[in-house]
Amino acid sequence: AQTVTQSQPEMSVQEAETVTLSCTYDTSESDYYLFWYKQPPSRQMILVIRQEAYKQQNATENRFSVNFQKAAKSFSLKISDSQLGDAAMYFCAFSSPNNDMRFGAGTRLTVKP
Amino acid sequence: GAVVSQHPSWVICKSGTSVKIECRSLDFQATTMFWYRQFPKQSLMLMATSNEGSKATYEQGVEKDKFLINHASLTLSTLTVTSAHPEDSSFYICSARGQPFNYGYTFGSGTRLTVV
Numbered sequence: 001a002q003t004v005t006q007s008q009p010e011m012s013v014q015e016a017e018t019v020t021l022s023c024t025y026d027t028s029e030s031d032y033y034l035f036w037y038k039q040p041p042s043r044q045m046i047l048v049i050r051q052e053a054y055k056q057q058n059a060t061e062n063r064f065s066v067n068f069q070k071a072a073k074s075f076s077l078k079i080s081d082s083q084l085g086d087a088a089m090y091f092c093a094f095s096s097p098n099n100d101m102r103f104g105a106g107t108r109l110t111v112k113p
Numbered sequence: 114g115a116v117v118s119q120h121p122s123w124v125i126c127k128s129g130t131s132v133k134i135e136c137r138s139l140d141f142q143a144t145t146m147f148w149y150r151q152f153p154k155q156s157l158m159l160m161a162t163s164n165e166g167s168k169a170t171y172e173q174g175v176e177k178d179k180f181l182i183n184h185a186s187l188t189l190s191t192l193t194v195t196s197a198h199p200e201d202s203s204f205y206i207c208s209a210r211g212q213p214f215n216y217g218y219t220f221g222s223g224t225r226l227t228v229v
Binding site: 043 | 147156159204206208220
């Protein structure tokens, strides 16, 4: 069974600063995908970034980047130049081609002006 | 981009009645749809997986007779909460997955169910 662990229930960052959210996972599969989703107060799930396990290069989307350490089964999200609109719940998620998506417990990010 | 429409966005029903929630993929064929339940300040918990034209697969602890899932077409899945009780009050979210897999998952906007 796949498990996803987010050990930081809450994080806080000053506007314009950088913050890193942690995520670890456990799986025996070799072909899988990792995701970070943002859930603002509207509760709409918004895809932030996605990483294919077979790719060694870390994914990047503008101010968002990941540090994917496959051997350590670690998948952290770095948010640079944090903005007030980045405040939300962030969920790390795991999936594989023939399976469903599993989520971590989430990290609530607060951005201080 | 891929869009999933979920309706209604909120519903209030009386205890003992049934409520149907619809999840539609608008611009792609969703071979698989998932239904999640989210309690306040908690993560999304998978309830069931449905593949078009076949019976849904329920997660352990989810009552299949209470949460009826139908995935009759490649663009529509429905979740019916039967004989709803106050403890069924929650936020329900659907997601859809198309082919090829790396197309990713697309989530509906969720339905807040309140049973009074």
